Amino acid sequence: MSTLKLQSLGKVFGNTAAVEKIDLEVGEGEMVAFLGPSGCGKTTTLRMVAGFVEPSSGSILVGGKDITRLPPNRRNMGMVFQSYALFPHMNVSENVAFGLKARHVPKGEIAGRITAALELVGLSGYEARYPKELSGGQQQRVALARVLALRPQLLLFDEPLSNLDAKLRVQMRHEIRTLQQEVGITSLFVTHDQEEAMTIADRIVVMNKGRIEQVGPPAEIYDNPRTRFVADFIGAANLVEGRLEGDVFQSARGARLDCAPPDFAPTGAPVVLSIRPEKIEILPGAGEGGTPGTVMRATKLGGLIEYVVELASGDTILVQKQDRSPADHLRVGEPVRVSWNTNDARLLP
Amino acid sequence: MTAAPRRERRDWTQVLLVLPNTVWLLLFMVGALFFLFLMSLRGYEPGGRGMLDTWELSNYWAFISDPFYLKILGRSLLMALWVTIGCLILGFPLAYALSRLRGMKRALLYFAVLVPLLTSAVIRTFGWMILLSNKGFVNQTLMSIGLIDSPIPMMYRMTGIIIALIQVLLPFMVLALDAALLNIDRQIYDAARNLGAGRVRIFFRVTLPLALPGIVSGSILVFTLAISAFVTPALVGGPRIPVMATLIYQQGIALLNWPLGAAISLVMLVVLVVILSALMSIASRAMRRAS
Numbered sequence A: 001m002s003t004l005k006l007q008s009l010g011k012v013f014g015n016t017a018a019v020e021k022i023d024l025e026v027g028e029g030e031m032v033a034f035l036g037p038s039g040c041g042k043t044t045t046l047r048m049v050a051g052f053v054e055p056s057s058g059s060i061l062v063g064g065k066d067i068t069r070l071p072p073n074r075r076n077m078g079m080v081f082q083s084y085a086l087f088p089h090m091n092v093s094e095n096v097a098f099g100l101k102a103r104h105v106p107k108g109e110i111a112g113r114i115t116a117a118l119e120l121v122g123l124s125g126y127e128a129r130y131p132k133e134l135s136g137g138q139q140q141r142v143a144l145a146r147v148l149a150l151r152p153q154l155l156l157f158d159e160p161l162s163n164l165d166a167k168l169r170v171q172m173r174h175e176i177r178t179l180q181q182e183v184g185i186t187s188l189f190v191t192h193d194q195e196e197a198m199t200i201a202d203r204i205v206v207m208n209k210g211r212i213e214q215v216g217p218p219a220e221i222y223d224n225p226r227t228r229f230v231a232d233f234i235g236a237a238n239l240v241e242g243r244l245e246g247d248v249f250q251s252a253r254g255a256r257l258d259c260a261p262p263d264f265a266p267t268g269a270p271v272v273l274s275i276r277p278e279k280i281e282i283l284p285g286a287g288e289g290g291t292p293g294t295v296m297r298a299t300k301l302g303g304l305i306e307y308v309v310e311l312a313s314g315d316t317i318l319v320q321k322q323d324r325s326p327a328d329h330l331r332v333g334e335p336v337r338v339s340w341n342t343n344d345a346r347l348l349p
Numbered sequence B: 001m002t003a004a005p006r007r008e009r010r011d012w013t014q015v016l017l018v019l020p021n022t023v024w025l026l027l028f029m030v031g032a033l034f035f036l037f038l039m040s041l042r043g044y045e046p047g048g049r050g051m052l053d054t055w056e057l058s059n060y061w062a063f064i065s066d067p068f069y070l071k072i073l074g075r076s077l078l079m080a081l082w083v084t085i086g087c088l089i090l091g092f093p094l095a096y097a098l099s100r101l102r103g104m105k106r107a108l109l110y111f112a113v114l115v116p117l118l119t120s121a122v123i124r125t126f127g128w129m130i131l132l133s134n135k136g137f138v139n140q141t142l143m144s145i146g147l148i149d150s151p152i153p154m155m156y157r158m159t160g161i162i163i164a165l166i167q168v169l170l171p172f173m174v175l176a177l178d179a180a181l182l183n184i185d186r187q188i189y190d191a192a193r194n195l196g197a198g199r200v201r202i203f204f205r206v207t208l209p210l211a212l213p214g215i216v217s218g219s220i221l222v223f224t225l226a227i228s229a230f231v232t233p234a235l236v237g238g239p240r241i242p243v244m245a246t247l248i249y250q251q252g253i254a255l256l257n258w259p260l261g262a263a264i265s266l267v268m269l270v271v272l273v274v275i276l277s278a279l280m281s282i283a284s285r286a287m288r289r290a291s
């Protein structure tokens, strides 16, 4: 249990920069998720923390102590891998015992620690099973017990749920979260599944091309994206290109749209208006109030209906509505008006 | 309706695919062994009439009751054992390096491992004779740098045979070990390091047990090839150090005592099968959990 601090951490492979100048502080007992598209440097960052990848620049501090040059087997961190990485020739209890023996935990203490760790992950009674005799979810629980038994300062997860089927994945992420809060170990959780990041983490680090785009609690990341990349990557967003004319946003195609005042100094350069589809009100008919447009497409998505509306300017806007009754359905070609709370439409540089 | 005939056709394809191989093996392996067996039961009269028409067990008895022959059997087994151990010790680091490389580097090392197999056994063995003789390269070098005063005799010695055979058979061991090591998920090594294990612990507790299938298959291959090797013991060992293969050759081709040669061949086959099946059953018990 410790704090973690990354100071301008970077990694260059050959001549490609995998990670560039990452600065991050993780508080005691906090769970931070690294989220980003494939190849953005999440795994590299995590492996630098674990000691498998030597940083090209910067430093890593755990509990205030610089551990940048410490080999992985001397760092007290528990890593959980996507492929589980259990020892196939050892049974469950031997798998958990491996780390305890490697760290020279007194013999008399080992059995008790194995029992406690397996109990924690709900696998009591599976001691004698071999990995191949377990389901994927059970194997990942053994991997978790294996690191928890060592009482590590940090838990590191690299897409631990990606090999599980969708239903189990949802169940396991809740289990991991509950367990992590119970034992209170500071954790990093790498994933490219935003729903997973949203539900599991205290804070999310959104990465892109080796850099941090934004750090914040899930709700803030979703409601208040700071960059185009975050707005686009997290959830669905309407991103309308345009510029500020005084206080008013004007799209490149000429539509004047309501928006919140920018929280950056306007420079006259092109900006983007970002608004979530579910924040948009859609009214039938060509009456007063709202921006007029036409329904181009209607798609039913489970409990939602998604409309693509083309505004008079030619800009298209995605709108999501709860599907309450078929009587409310709008037909393709029908004239409509769209409107939103000005605070929900944010300007991004 | 449609499924049944299609399956039948597939069954036929499978039969057709294994048929040539099966026929070949039946004719030239099982058939030949059977004739060898019949021949081993024939009587033999040295000099005059040679092979007789009688049926007897005298050839087997001649082999089992003669310490000279038994010593050759023991020597051959020991030789194969040392060659296997040598190949394991030299081959493991090589195979480990090979399994870790990717792309062009791996292709190059792989080729380097296979190169010895591209030369004929006879030429390769002549090479060893030049290297190993008392005035050969190895002894001359060792003497000129002052490590030894008089040459270490290696030609016409077991040492020379073992050295040469290790070189010839190393590729088989390396390829078997490489296949096993490639099968190990790399994240397992990371996990072991992360759990606090140092390199020595990882080698003995993770790498070695997981490489066991390769160690077994490589050892079986090398042991079998070593004990049946002919050219190397014949040329490097010479007549002074007979092994099973050269003994069989001598009986069959030089002395024309085919019945005894056949009997010795079959004794060797049985000994080999017994040793290897014992080894395999021990190994498979150890591996059953791991696979």
Ligand SMILES: Nc1ncnc2c1ncn2[C@@H]1O[C@H](COP(=O)(O)OP(=O)(O)OP(=O)(O)O)[C@@H](O)[C@H]1O
Residues within 6 Å of the ligand: A013, A014, A016, A017, A018, A036, A037, A038, A039, A040, A041, A042, A043, A044, A045, A192
């Ligand atoms: N050992 C390596 N040698 C060379 N380049 C590497 C190495 N490891 C990673 N990279 C490169 O660094 C970049 C970041 O890789 P990384 O594995 O950290 O991405 P990631 O965010 O984990 O992606 P994913 O979601 O696909 O797992 C990629 O462009 C990758 O090709």
Ligand SMILES: [Mg+2]
Residues within 6 Å of the ligand: A042, A043, A044
């Ligand atoms: Mg990754």
